Amino acid sequence: MATINGNSSNNILIGTNLDDVINGFAGNDLIQGLDGNDIIDGGTGIDTADYREKTLGITVTLTGSIDTIVTVGGIAEDTLRRVENIFGGSGDDFITGDVLANTFRGGLGADILDGGAGVDTADYSDKSQSVVVTLNGSANSTVTVGDSAEDTLRNIENVIGGSAGDILTGDNLNNSFQGGGGADVIDGGGGTDTADFREKTTSVVVSLNGAADATVFVGGVAEDTLRNVENLIGGSAGDMFIGDALANKFSGAEGNDWLRGGLGADILDGGEDIDTADYSDKNASVSVTLNGSNLATVTVGGVAEDSIAKIENIVGGSGDDFITGDALANTFRGGLGADILDGGAGIDTADYSDKSQSVVLTLSGASNTLVTVNGSAEDTLRNIENVIGGSADDTLTGDSLNNSFQGGAGADTIDGGSGSDTADYRDKSGPMTIILNGANASTVFVGSVAEDSIRNIENILAGSGDDSLTGDALANTLDGGAGNDTVDYSGRTGSVLVTLNGGTDARVTIGGSLEDTLRNVENIIGGSGSDTIIGDAHANVLIGGGGGDILKGGLGSDILDGAVGSDTADFSDKTASVVVALNGSNNAVATVGGVAEDTLRNIENIFGGAGADLLTGDGLANILRGGGAADVLDGGGGVDTADYREKTVSVVATLNGAADTVVKIGGVNEDTIRNIENISGGSAGDTLTGDASVNVLLGNGGADFLTGGLGNDVLDGGAGLDSADFREKTGAIVVALNGAANVRVSVGGVLEDTLRNVENIFSGSGADTLIGDGQANLFRGGLGQDVIDGGAGSDTADYREKKTAVVVTLNGATDAVVKVGGVAEDTIRNVENVFGGSGHDILTGDTFANTLSGNDGRDLLTGGGGADILDGGAGVDTASYRDKSASVVLTLSGATNATATIGGVAEDTVRNIENVLGGTGDDRLTGDAAANLLSGGGGNDVLDGGAGSDTFQFDFALDSSSNVDTILNFSTGDKIALASSVFSALSTGALSNAQFFSGSGANAAQDSDDRIIYDSSSGALYYDADGLGGVSAVQFAVIDMHPVLSSGDFLVV
Secondary structure, three states, rough: OOOOOOOOOOOOOOOOOOOEEEEOOOOOOEEOOOOOOOOEEOOOOOOOOOOOOEEEEEEEEOOOOOOOEEOOEEEEEEEEEOOOOOOOOOOOOOOOOOOOOOOEEOOOOEEEOOOOOOOOOOEEEOOOOOOOEOOOOOOEEEEEEEEEEEEEEEEEEEEOOOOOOEEEEEOOOOEEOOOOOOOOOOOOOOOOEOOOOOOOOEEEEEEOOOOOOOOEOOOOOEEEEEEOOEEEOOOOOEEEEOOOOOEEEOOOOOOOEEEEEOOOOEEEEEOOOEEEEEOOOOOOOEEEOOOOOOOEEEOOOEEEEEEEEEEEEEEEOOEEEEEEEEOOOOOEEEEOOOEEEEEOOOOOOEEEOOOOOOOOOEEEOOOOOOEOOOOOOEEEEEOOOOEEEEOOEEEEEEOOOOOEOOOOOOOOOEOOOOOOEEOOOOOOOEEEEEOOOOOOOOOEEEEEEEEEEEEEEOOOOOOOOOOOEEOOOOEEEEEEEOOOOEOOOOOOOOOEEEEOOOOOOOEEOOOOEEEEEEEEEOOEOOOOOOEEEOOOOOOEEEOOEEEEEEEEOOOOOOOEEEOOOOEEEEEEOOOOOOOEEEEOOOOOOEEHHHHEEEEEEEOOEEEEEOOOOOEEEOOOEEEEOOOOOOOOOEEEOOOEEOOOOOOOOEEEOOOOOOOOEEEEEOOOEEEEEEEEOEEEEOOOOOOOEEEOOOOEEEOOOOOOOOEEEOOOOOEEEOOOOOOOOOOOOOOOOOEOOOOOOOOOEEEOOOEEEHHHHHHEEEOOOOOEEEEHHHHHHHHEOOOOOOOEEOOOOOOOOEOOOOOOOOEEEEEOOOOEEEEOOOOEEEEEEEOOEEEOOOOOOOOOOOOOOOEEEEOOOOEEEHHHOOOEEEOOOOOEEEEEEEOOOEEEEEEEOOOEEEEEEEEEEEEEEEEEEOEEEOOOOOOEEEEEOOOEEEEEEOOOOOOOOOOOOOOOEEEEEEEOOOEEEEEEEOOOOEEEEEEEOOOOOOOOOOHHHHEEEEEEOOOOOOOOOOEEEEEOOOOOEEEOOOOOOOOOEEEEEEOOOOOOOOOOHHEOO
């Protein structure tokens, strides 16, 4: 047994072959129990029990919410409650309704369908042969299907026919018939009867004719025949219903319906969408005030006649009508007579399309507007915003509101007045040319014929022709309608930016400001600025005009015409390979994925897509951007550029004239380029190298490395810290950087390259003169005796290529000589930072904030004054504070930054330093996990080696009162180094056993050989220069925790 539950939607619930409990709950549910003794509860809504799978006759009498038993083949099976409709099977079924409105579909077999009380329906929509039935109230009616008698009906009021031509006849009750497919004949008989066309999806047109035949047209084709039918229900399209002399009720349902009641007291319900009540057959005055979905009474000649609801538009008759709108958008056509048309709230329209003589009016908001027709006063308008003119030469003038005018035929004069006004030409089929001109008159051409004169019009709704629309300086809305339409911006000087979007609004930015709105526009002509014009899925024609334009066709076979200027065809949206060879002003076809797609002319530049593109230039200056994948860029003739500005990883390229060269992107071989003279890099650090031609190398973002090669090149670093490389030059290089301004580079006395946005110079083997600007510059002089002047900013002299020791002491703006391998080489000034090489460098700062980087080798770094950065790099490196008289506190931390405080003030940043030389103050020097050498210098210092095999060096004049250092954490593997220059009685090398004495309380030599005395109880270390001679021992250190020492813990250096 299964329990199956629906929800509040319209469910289809199918049981099992067991005994199920099926609950439909809310919604209109279809429930099929299958085999088993099921309990089916439809719940709320209009629910159906489906027995179409049954081959034996079913019998059921519905009883509302009370349980009723369904027998199948005479055997009790299901229990139903709250079920309104039954679908029978292929047996002879006997189905009886309750007091509700039931619908029964008997299926096959000779069925008896008895509706019982209520308004009930027999449904034959499953029949493909003609159904013939004449209802007979509570008496039996026989239904024939094809040529055979089939069902018996009683107490059935409504019938739904099948797909063939049915004949459905009512009785004296109020019947409703839905014919279905086929050419049906529906005769309502007596009573008030309805023909229901809700299943129709094309327009239904019918004019009722009482007991006489009325033909029903569906989608323009004659279909059904009606007689004795008073009421109509429409379908989902725009229907037209015309009543007869009886009281008719028309329900338009969906679609824009047109309803005319005729004579009689009719009810017209427009339903959804925009519906019209037509009183053009009335001679007496018609008066009505629309009331939205509520009923509004229509009086004719002062007598209440019709009731209407959900009607938006009214067509009056030949009398003096008084028509008032509601809050919706209403359209009123007064017809003949002196009519009063009051739109009320909402955006409302007065329609004079029936007039063949000139209409003249000036709208006036809520005030009365007099309308003249052929010079005679006729209508009075108020609260009307829009006007539709007639076939003569009309003069239509707006007010301060947003008005819309459709002039119709004739040479009309339209003045929008103030507000944002629209000229509506959707009724035109010929090609139109419209150029808006603000408050000045502008002529509208249809084909080559001048037609309307318009002024103060901001918006255009064009027709079905191939139209050309030009806006003015205001924010225009231009709708091309059907046809192949063009909007022309050739008169604009600001950059035009637009992405077409078919029938959806596309906003246009001009000169950076939002202006126009376009829809149903296929083609654009740009202005004299640098425009960006993007097409849609249609076949677009995009013309750039003047300026450097970007044209992107999108989908469709587009024409991209750059016209004047250096223009770009953008295929960045393409995923298949793009192949195109530019051809100047001649047509060039671009294939996408092997299929010819766009036509290009007057295009200089190409942006490829994500595929493997083949982009070939012409004899002009072309810019080629491949995009993703492995592209081939061939500049052809002219001075051409490979553009990598979209790349976010490094670009490495070396130009090679007409020969192929491979471009690496992010370290991976990607593009092949040839006949390329210039390169634009991306946002990462690029390496761009020129050839023998005149090249322009643009680094853009990132730290770029630019090498011009031969030729007078332009090297532009763009953003970031960029380098110009002259290492291949043998002549003396002279250059003075100047930020973003151009500077020329002299090579061997000859002006050669132009630099801008370059911060760093790598020079060659000549005696170079390199001068910085206000930026942070880096100079590598290379070989030769170079002069480096950093200028303003924090500048760097780079000696990383040197293999022998670099020795330099910076001196601010004063010349400092740099020795390389012991030989004076460069002269530098205004240099704050130095990179050493792989030798054992000695780098000394000045009073400024210096960065001294030792790199490889055993380097000695002295910061001097200022807050310096001392970075030893690789090797065993030393930070020297010998120049400091205040206490130095420093704890080394390997490659991590450590701060050195001087006199209690944080000063230097130290990293990759293994050894520290203190000054004359009381220093505290602490090592890290490496093998450190700590020398306190003068003062009473604290030396802590930390982990590792550390050396504590004593190389400063001894003084037992002011220069006694404390050693912390001395452990196995550590050494105490004694400088022979201070400990003059000792020879360099290992300390002999005879020269070392250790004892508790020892503070003097015990024999003539003793030189180093250790008090093992206090940890004090002494030096005795002559053993038992007349010179007293001098204390120079205390070892914390006074460990056991031997001569092996010492070495003499």
